[in-house]
Amino acid sequence: MRFSTLAGLAAVAGSASAAIQGFNTGAFFLDQSAKKQVDFAYEFRRAQNLPNTSGWTSTRLYTMIQWGTASDVIEAIPAAIETKTSLLLGLWTSGSSQAITNEITALKAAINTYGTAFTDLVVGISVGSEDLYRDSKPDEIGIGPATLIDYISQVRNAIAGTPLEGKPVGHVDTYDSFLNGTNSAVIDAIDWLGFDGYPYWESNNANSIGDAHERFWEGYNKTLALSKGKPVWVTETGWPVSGPTQNQAVANAENAQIYWQDIACNLVAQNINIFWYTLQESQMGQAAIDFGLFPAGDLFQVEPYFNLAC
Template sequence: MRYSSLLTLAATLSTASAGYKGFNYGANFMNGQAKVQADFEYEFNAAKQLPGTNGEFTSARLYTMIQHGTTNNIIEAVQAAINTKTSLLLGLWASAGDANFNNEITALQAAASQYGQAFADLVAGISVGSEDLYRITPTGIENNAGVGAQPATIANYIRKTRDAIANTALAGKPVGHVDTWTAWVNGSNNAVVSACDFLGMDAYPYFQTTMANSIANANQTFYNAYDATVAASQGKPVWVTETGWPVSGRTANQAVPGTDNARIYWQDVTCSLIAGGINLWYYTLQDAQYGTPSPQFGIKPAGDLMQVQPAFNLQC
């Protein structure tokens, strides 16, 4: 790790606890099937039992508050989290227009009302959107990343979310936004930075194909992105909400997928973030149920999460 990053982490350690450690969890499987409470409980328990991690991966990042396939029902991951004592970085999808975002708010308020303090005690924060700003950039459009949202829209949604929780059990919880590091360092998005209580940063050296992105450079490439985001954060905390290295897939410039390189990335980047007390949601526990993604980032291959071994050694 570069010296400047060591200083950054040392400063964080002086003010932070051990930090949240967890994974990203989608609302549905690759075949479109909705995850239900039992699925989420199974995944959350499997994360806690990963060999080599001392049971420390006890947090879950969600992308939406809405149960897949419904209009505004509470996502069943909430009850699963309460049952398994899994902390949550909540997510509200923010790139589908005002009507859909209002449904996200409805589900969020309903969860606060129905589950009260038992729910609120598990909430690390609330992310309004995920990579919405990236998706409207030329790079996002070129990569067919999907529909995004303008900075003014995201900033407004953040304020709306803060107002929506003001008189609920979630009052005072940090409200922020998740995006790529390239979006955070883009000055045209400063209004979003100003509106946030925290910045969630997604950074994947594997995808940075215009740079020297081999696994040998991955640590420096990641921390260049992290340091740049911290510099643009207006003093707000920076949480690492997505990062990882694929265990299979195509070579991207100098970046070669594979379990050996994924293990190196885990050791060099993930373990250093854990040591630094940085809030981290790794991508991902398993992404190959009912389908075969390419690239594949899951540290658990397809199959029974409780039975199949991790693709590589997770000990730091």
């Protein structure tokens, strides 16, 4: 494991206590079928018992809503209570104004249904995910900064007077979205910034696995520099084990292991909150681009694609 001089700024985001280590998890499988409580719990237990590593006891959700319903509470919540998995909550905000209304309905229902057994597990709340990035793309559906700030305010009002009051509220986006000056007001409205960084996708830059270290820390430290002193959490990063070559970035297990050992192990050593993408991407079928640590199959029966030791 190596420490880059580019990581100098990153050190201020750490703390004396151990950082949060978790994985991103979706609400449904690759075949679009909904994950149930038993599925989430199985996944969370596997993360807590990874070979040759430890401390992966948290998960990041993209939504509070059970897949296939309008506003039912996602079954990841009781699964987290069952497995004592801490949670970075996510509320999906893109699409229409009904999206945030439904998300807040589910959030309130989770508080009322599960009480402090749920709220004590929450490490933070993310209002939205890459909405600013998608809003800047003509073929994507996102939301602009003014709308996002309004949604952040709605969430703060919803948790006021509940056990979630005081939990840090943030937003997750790409670093170039935070760098956009028109979005700077969002930073004032949140408690922490969620950094999504994928050197694999940076096809306009040198992005071979040999360049990945520099690409990652360059993006992270740019985000840290504009964060106005607020913490920057790494909310998504990873390297695919399979998929098409993107400029110089080759997707294979060997490169994914290099990236894990250099980036994941580095972040853990520096006590920077991290949510890796992802534990298992291919469940019911094979993803066209697979970022998973595990291949398809029973998570407790298949082996990781590579050695996870630091």
